[in-house]
Amino acid sequence: MTSIQASQGSPYARILSIASAVPSRVVDNAEMCTYIDSSDEWIQQRTGIVERRWVGEGEDAESLSLDCGGRAIERAGLTPEDIDAVIVSTISQFVQTPGLAPIVAAKLGTAGAAAFDISAACAGFSYGLAQAEALVRSGAAHHVLVIGVETLSKVTDLEDRSTAFLFADGAGAAVVGPSDTNGIGPVVWGSDGNQADAIFMTQSLQEVAATGTPSWLHMHGQPVFRWATTAIADAARRALAAAGLTPDQLDVFAPHQANNRITDAMLRHLKLPDTVKVARTVKYYGNNSAASIPMALDAMLQSGEASSGDTALIIGFGAGLVYAGQVIRLP
Amino acid sequence: MATTEEIRTQLAELVNDVAGVPVEDVQLDKSFTEDLDVDSLAMVEIIVGCEEKFGVSIPDEDSKQLKTVGDAVAYIESHQ
Numbered sequence A: 001m002t003s004i005q006a007s008q009g010s011p012y013a014r015i016l017s018i019a020s021a022v023p024s025r026v027v028d029n030a031e032m033c034t035y036i037d038s039s040d041e042w043i044q045q046r047t048g049i050v051e052r053r054w055v056g057e058g059e060d061a062e063s064l065s066l067d068c069g070g071r072a073i074e075r076a077g078l079t080p081e082d083i084d085a086v087i088v089s090t091i092s093q094f095v096q097t098p099g100l101a102p103i104v105a106a107k108l109g110t111a112g113a114a115a116f117d118i119s120a121a122c123a124g125f126s127y128g129l130a131q132a133e134a135l136v137r138s139g140a141a142h143h144v145l146v147i148g149v150e151t152l153s154k155v156t157d158l159e160d161r162s163t164a165f166l167f168a169d170g171a172g173a174a175v176v177g178p179s180d181t182n183g184i185g186p187v188v189w190g191s192d193g194n195q196a197d198a199i200f201m202t203q204s205l206q207e208v209a210a211t212g213t214p215s216w217l218h219m220h221g222q223p224v225f226r227w228a229t230t231a232i233a234d235a236a237r238r239a240l241a242a243a244g245l246t247p248d249q250l251d252v253f254a255p256h257q258a259n260n261r262i263t264d265a266m267l268r269h270l271k272l273p274d275t276v277k278v279a280r281t282v283k284y285y286g287n288n289s290a291a292s293i294p295m296a297l298d299a300m301l302q303s304g305e306a307s308s309g310d311t312a313l314i315i316g317f318g319a320g321l322v323y324a325g326q327v328i329r330l331p
Numbered sequence B: 001m002a003t004t005e006e007i008r009t010q011l012a013e014l015v016n017d018v019a020g021v022p023v024e025d026v027q028l029d030k031s032f033t034e035d036l037d038v039d040s041l042a043m044v045e046i047i048v049g050c051e052e053k054f055g056v057s058i059p060d061e062d063s064k065q066l067k068t069v070g071d072a073v074a075y076i077e078s079h080q
């Protein structure tokens, strides 16, 4: 019998670089309150959000992806030809096909890298990272560009006062490559499709065509809050344990930036020591879904709050419902 | 089986942990929202905390009825 050769990967993978693209348009709570019946005080108290970013003139999911993707490749000390797979996690590619990833791969100048989109909402970055890590270790790819990008402002219902103040735009990217030491811990992930109606689009594309009215991203906030502060806090604890670490060995905790109140509740469950630096970028960026974790990590690294070599626990969670978390070494 | 006072004390610790309300303020006649300034998200955490602490299950339609500390303590007592 003939034998089929297997691919040979690297023993370990790590994140070589992180970059983010912050949209230009600042929408503060005062402006938000011209659209919905609310107040700066209520929004800050319930979520910690002071302002959010929306795409401005000339910005869209593609331009944000190219911006942060290009800089992530540069920061990794690589050229676009070194990238052999591009994974774009987004719910803001507003056609079913083609995916955004092949377009981004071409415009960045990769040599026809494998490219595909994934749909895992606010867990998208951690889902993409888990795949990138597996691709590098299996040998299916050597350098993978993972991008989380959203323009949720395009699907935000400004007549829905229970969600309008939350959703925002942005992008973040990471390059994952081979390593002699491990830089990405085991992924702890899962889904609960029984709660598919907790965060949802109000209409299918067919219904949009038939009714001529837009489809909005809506959410039942309290069940999601309950799920995030219980099941997801526990998943974060398991991701830390799966990496063989204890809370005192952690430098950074960067959960998906949905709401500071969720982050606070997770901290109570995880009992992390005060020395752990906690991502709070929701304050200035709002909830950027798949982009929020790399945006938070880049902001913390650029400001010096976090440092290269730090051990960070990340966890994403959102529509599906889906979640994924892992421990990473910051580049 | 925990007594009314034991349940109130444990509930007070929970409300303190979640919402920072001083434990001595958590008395049976106090309304969570009106008197203790507990908002809807903190209430979700308190309900979940009660389920874990006291081994009861509190469905949404019941939790909406728990306006005062006394309501919650009575609910826990009768469902333990």
Ligand SMILES: CC(C)(COP(=O)(O)OP(=O)(O)OC[C@H]1O[C@@H](n2cnc3c(N)ncnc32)[C@H](O)[C@@H]1OP(=O)(O)O)[C@@H](O)C(=O)NCCC(=O)NCCS
Binding pocket: A036, A037, A038, A039, A042, A043, A046, A047, A122, A161, A162, A163, A165, A219, A220, A221, A222, A224, A225, A258, A259, A262, A287, A317, A318, A319, B039, B040, B041
């Ligand atoms: C969205 C969220 C902040 C809403 O908070 P909530 O406490 O559930 O809000 P509710 O709709 O129950 O409303 C609570 C009260 O605030 C009021 N309210 C609701 N929206 C308001 C707004 N924008 N401004 C002012 N008041 C508002 C309601 O009328 C209600 O008042 P009442 O108690 O007097 O009737 C919260 O549910 C949440 O963050 N959930 C998690 C969702 C999340 O982050 N998901 C992301 C996953 S990707």
